[in-house]
Amino acid sequence: MELMIKNARVTGKSTLVDLAIENGLFADIGPQLERKAERTIDAGGRLVIPPFIDPHIHLDAVLTAGNPRYNISGSHPEGIEVWGEYKKANAGFSDLKARARRAVEWEVASGTLFMRSHVDICDPDLTALKILLELREELRELVEIQIVAFPQDGILAYPRGKALMREALGLGADLVGGIPHCEMTREDGVASIDFVFDLAAEFDRGIDVHCDETDDDHSRFLEVMAARTIRTGYRDRVTAGHTTAMHSYNNAYAHKIQGLLVQGGLNIVANPFDNIVLQGRFDTYPKRRGITRVKELLAAGVNVSLGHDSIMDPWYPLGAGDMLSVARMAIHACHMSGYDEMHRIFETITHNSARTMGISGRYGLKTGNPADLVILDTHSVLDALRLSPARLFVIKAGRIVAETRPAESRIHSGGQEKRVDFEMPEKR
Numbered sequence: 001m002e003l004m005i006k007n008a009r010v011t012g013k014s015t016l017v018d019l020a021i022e023n024g025l026f027a028d029i030g031p032q033l034e035r036k037a038e039r040t041i042d043a044g045g046r047l048v049i050p051p052f053i054d055p056h057i058h059l060d061a062v063l064t065a066g067n068p069r070y071n072i073s074g075s076h077p078e079g080i081e082v083w084g085e086y087k088k089a090n091a092g093f094s095d096l097k098a099r100a101r102r103a104v105e106w107e108v109a110s111g112t113l114f115m116r117s118h119v120d121i122c123d124p125d126l127t128a129l130k131i132l133l134e135l136r137e138e139l140r141e142l143v144e145i146q147i148v149a150f151p152q153d154g155i156l157a158y159p160r161g162k163a164l165m166r167e168a169l170g171l172g173a174d175l176v177g178g179i180p181h182c183e184m185t186r187e188d189g190v191a192s193i194d195f196v197f198d199l200a201a202e203f204d205r206g207i208d209v210h211c212d213e214t215d216d217d218h219s220r221f222l223e224v225m226a227a228r229t230i231r232t233g234y235r236d237r238v239t240a241g242h243t244t245a246m247h248s249y250n251n252a253y254a255h256k257i258q259g260l261l262v263q264g265g266l267n268i269v270a271n272p273f274d275n276i277v278l279q280g281r282f283d284t285y286p287k288r289r290g291i292t293r294v295k296e297l298l299a300a301g302v303n304v305s306l307g308h309d310s311i312m313d314p315w316y317p318l319g320a321g322d323m324l325s326v327a328r329m330a331i332h333a334c335h336m337s338g339y340d341e342m343h344r345i346f347e348t349i350t351h352n353s354a355r356t357m358g359i360s361g362r363y364g365l366k367t368g369n370p371a372d373l374v375i376l377d378t379h380s381v382l383d384a385l386r387l388s389p390a391r392l393f394v395i396k397a398g399r400i401v402a403e404t405r406p407a408e409s410r411i412h413s414g415g416q417e418k419r420v421d422f423e424m425p426e427k428r
């Protein structure tokens with residue numbers, strides 16, 4: 001045995017288990033395994049989980065907040081303005097690789113080992129795409145990254161948009177993106193989705209489209225994607241991101257859409273950080289939350305996962321690459337603070353995202369799977385969501401790729417010093 005994790009608390013198991021790791025795979029999982037290992041880590045009853053997954057991030061824009069200036073209003077239109085100014089001031093994206101690498105390291109240190117990044121291909125030279133394709137290879141030891149060819153300014157609305165999309169796939173982008181609600185007309189939006197599906201079939205790639213990211217309840221491209229998915233049988237390989245217009249659809253229409261999504265087997269990715277601050281900006285009061293219907297979609301049986309979307313960029317100024325904080329935002333913004341609901345949200349940053357990324361077959365704490373796991377400095381899923389505890393060890397294919405020493409707080413009172421523990425003792 002290369003590595004043995006002792007006394008792990010694993011969801012769905014009533015007793016603590018040991019995880020034996022050999023040749024980068026889980027060789028055995030069970031209570032009190034009697035096997036010798038080169039190295040043993042005692043989890044001491046702490047929670048051991050499969051890695052977090054971030055299925056929606058924009059690595060070309062991460063960590064640019066303040067460069068060349070901050071978004072003063074915080075609005076979506078000003079974010080686009082600032083992004084344009086950034087691109088002018090940073091010709092050639094000379095800072096991109098260092099920024100993106102740093103953001104990926106934050107995610108890995110926080111327990112994320114799989115990411116899907118959209119990359120803006122509305123650039124005649126495809127500079128950002130080429131840099132991130134290189135970085136994808138350089139970081140392979142740490143994290144698996146899928147890259148989406150993302151037409152930020154539209155496929156039909158941007159000069160040579162179709163040719164650039166095709167070129168991006170030829171260079172090695174993993175998925176075909178789109179942004180139908182930003183095309184000039186409804187008809188162009190529909191035509192862009194047809195193009196996306198045709199291109200995906202031609203290159204045998206998955207689809208991940210920014211779809212209906214607006215408060216306009218007339219933005220109805222998700223139904224077009226769902227219908228096309230049903231007709232092509234592309235199923236799990238199709239993902240729609242944001243879908244915030246669904247927040248504003250009337251309930252009868254939303255019900256119809258949910259049925260189509262279930263029938264087509266599409267994945268939905270909600271991005272609560274960006275959408276809670278960017279949507280509802282044209283509202284006075286009441287102000288809509290602008291998040292897609294996560295609770296209702298999950299109840300209907302749709303595969304929903306959560307993305308970080310932005311880390312300190314012109315659209316969202318905060319974030320540190322921690323999927324647990326994304327989950328916590330979703331619990332608040334989606335009214336999912338019920339006991340079972342919080343556990344379902346935990347699934348949206350783990351198993352549901354694995355399905356979205358098409359890696360379910362090799363994901364999870366199961367004998368024979370790659371030994372990817374995170375040891376959290378806590379004892380329950382709810383305390384993980386509440387505390388964002390230290391990721392004591394992040395392990396990829398049996399190798400420790402990140403370690404964190406937990407912080408320690410002390411109270412000084414009445415001449416005494418006492419350690420403060422934020423967990424409830426009875427949870428141990």
Ligand SMILES: [Zn+2]
Nearest residue numbers: 058118210309
């Ligand atoms: Zn996005």
